[in-house]
Amino acid sequence: MSNNTMSLDRASSPRSRSISSSTIQTGQTINNRRTGQSMCFLQTAADTSGALLQIETVNLPTGIPEPTHIHPHQESRAHVTAGSLLFVVDGIRRRLVAGEEITIPAGVPHHFLNDGDNDAVSIQEFRPALRTAEFFQALFDLAARGELDDRGMPSLLRLAILAPEFADEIRVVKPPWPVQRAAFALLAPIARMRGYAAA
Numbered sequence: 001m002s003n004n005t006m007s008l009d010r011a012s013s014p015r016s017r018s019i020s021s022s023t024i025q026t027g028q029t030i031n032n033r034r035t036g037q038s039m040c041f042l043q044t045a046a047d048t049s050g051a052l053l054q055i056e057t058v059n060l061p062t063g064i065p066e067p068t069h070i071h072p073h074q075e076s077r078a079h080v081t082a083g084s085l086l087f088v089v090d091g092i093r094r095r096l097v098a099g100e101e102i103t104i105p106a107g108v109p110h111h112f113l114n115d116g117d118n119d120a121v122s123i124q125e126f127r128p129a130l131r132t133a134e135f136f137q138a139l140f141d142l143a144a145r146g147e148l149d150d151r152g153m154p155s156l157l158r159l160a161i162l163a164p165e166f167a168d169e170i171r172v173v174k175p176p177w178p179v180q181r182a183a184f185a186l187l188a189p190i191a192r193m194r195g196y197a198a199a
Helices: 132-144 156-165 177-193
Strands: 005-007 029-031 038-043 053-059 075-082 084-089 092-097 101-104 110-113 120-127
Touching: 029 132, 038 132, 053 132, 075 084, 075 092, 084 101, 084 120, 092 101, 132 156, 156 177
Parallel strands: 005 101
Antiparallel strands: 029 038, 038 053, 053 120, 075 101, 075 120, 084 092, 084 110
16 A cells, blocks of 8 residues: 555444444445446445445446535545545645545544546545445435436435434535434424435
């Protein structure tokens, strides 16, 4: 690995959480039919007693950024092994090429995209694992059913169920979380009445 590593100082201590049952297995690959992104699970919460989720990801050169988000209780890390990825971390742009990595403390807003000409391959890690694997599986299932928009977001009613379910793992940064939480509390009963679930 390169020593060219970026680490931001705004960190909170990752919080441990009991491991829930998951259908994700080590070596399993899931695919996002909307973006073409694929993920192969190298180490799961079950493998590491909840300490680590490690994934090999392949991102196609779409130039479309994921929504800016935070991981409230997890440090995340990416090591690029092929191609390049553009990260925007707390407003700072940083391009990673093969051999470079980035570490993002818990609670720091970020997103990334592949705006290059070739597929980008990276090893991504989340410490602790929490239920991040389950979140990705739920999101990719929605993509498979055509239930994500051009920005990769589900409908508002679906989000009212999905976002609180995985609030410990991931949150979009706008609008502020207290506003989101209040809106979801109002919308969730309607969503459930209409048969919506997290995925």
